[in-house]
Amino acid sequence: MSLIEVKDLEVHYPIRSGFWNRVTDEVLAVDGISLDIEAGETYGLVGESGSGKSTTGKSIVGLEKPTKGQILYKGKDITKPRNRHELDYNQDVQMIFQDSLSSLNPRKRIEDIIAEPLRNFAHLSKDDEKLRVLQLLDIVGLDADALYKYPHQFSGGQRQRIGVARAVATNPKLIVADEPVSALDLSVQAQVLNFMKKIQRDFGVSYLFISHDLGVVRHMCDNIAIMHRGRIVEIGTRDDIYNHPMHIYTKRLLSAIPETSVEHREEAREHREAVEKEFQENQDRYYDKDGKVLPLIAVTDTHKVAMPQDEVDELQREDD
């Protein structure tokens, strides 16, 4: 059984307008997505900004109230606050935020920040708690002198590592990492990601890794879901997505990964332009008349894609 099952999750925001401030329309931030996250794996959630990936992540941690759908954990629907409370849900599911500075309370010392989930869930003695915090700091490679400092005294990478330490404090089973490294520069990104990988090896925690950076996702994730306009356009293993992309949007995203080889600059550009042309020409076949993403169709056991059935058959015939 999966660790967490997301079933047909929908998060809609009302748009109010007019004299009476009535609800006149809705923003379909997340419009019916389903995911299964297994224990110990890293699940990548990729998409452009506004595609609903952060909203999905927040719904899974319980920060966002879904309009419809279920999120099952230990057989209970945790979209209901009562069930979350009963399960001590946030002891098992934690979050790492994108903006490391604003996610740490500027008026609290590092000790109090990391100890906060411990105080709420673990109820340790004062000395045990301090020891725990020191060990957590050690795990993310920070010294004991960080204990009584304030967040603004650390660099971006150090702050993000403090965020990671807080997230693993209660030894959770799933950590939702909402673009944890996109605000950091490249060398620091690698450092933080390696700490996250090390923690995964040591503690067997699962990650829901939300990112728009396909390079980072390739480094981190076993399974990947590509989101667009609030729905999943393609879902599969790393191999499925990177080596056999089927949806035009996935192809377009993959072609946008920057390459550093100067010699192949022209070729890369031509490739990008070809992909973009394909996207523009075929858009009306891959999206329905309202511009919505089509329902997912299974191609293989692991690979699902949102495209018309006849296209799938055609592509499979080409492969054979």
Add this chain to the structure above:
Amino acid sequence: MAQNDNLEKKSSISAEDLARLSKEAEEEATPSSRKIIWNEFKADKAAMTSVIIIVAFILFVVIASFFIPAHDYKEVNIMSYFNKPFTPDFWLGADSSGRSIAKLLIVGSRNSIGIAIGLTFISGAFGIAYGLISGYFGGITDMIMSRIYDFMIMLPQLMFIIVLVTIIQNYNAVTLTLILSLFQWMGTSRLIRSRSLAESRKDYVAASKTSGTGNFRIIFREIMPNISSLIIVEMTLSFAANLGVETGLSFLGFGLPNGTPSLGTLMANATDPTNITQYWWTWIFAAIEIIVLCLAVSYVGQALRRAADSSQRLGME
């Protein structure tokens, strides 16, 4: 404690290191905000003088008023009718009933300052809590609380206070403070609400929620410390304003009951033209005291405001 064992294995730190490491950490600890405020006052001589004046004056007034028995400033003594000031018996002269202005001033200051402090704390605490809760929860809670606020701000406050004071038969300093507090919390609550709205959308609040911290704990332990500088400044400046509220009411004759001296009742001597020209000592000392106190408080408020905003800071580390 299976999870603890796991952590123990992966980390090189064990229980034996605890004392050494926490000592190390304490040596590297950062200066607190108290230190920053202290530096700010050291750099600003006017604010420093103001603090000393305010603290010394309040202490003097409170302590001295214990040594002045009630009959001293309540009994009429026709022999010392409008006694001139700066005489051995009457340092600051006497009023039309022959009561010593100096004693009235001391006891009156204690009453007025006491009311101002009480008013600042009660209305401040209520306003802060109201604003924080309204801003944090948002949505329908905020809607209802804001409409109540709008209703309160619409009421003619002075009229209400005067009517309430007239209706209530036996009122004293405490009831007056409570009545005044009823109409004084709105400004603070509006200011705090706007900051609370902005603050509660920040990620650290979301992080606290996922850490399992309850709503009211988040409001008062996470958000409130982050707007503490605003709160301190607002409370200090509203103290100066509240000093004026009681004084103004007593001046109009609706403040403290007759026979209870206050800065306002002393100021009320100035309603008589002969007092203004001939017997100036009956009101001028109270006036000077109010001016000095309000100025001093506002200097302190400014220094605190600068301490809260690092771009305006004068005090260097």
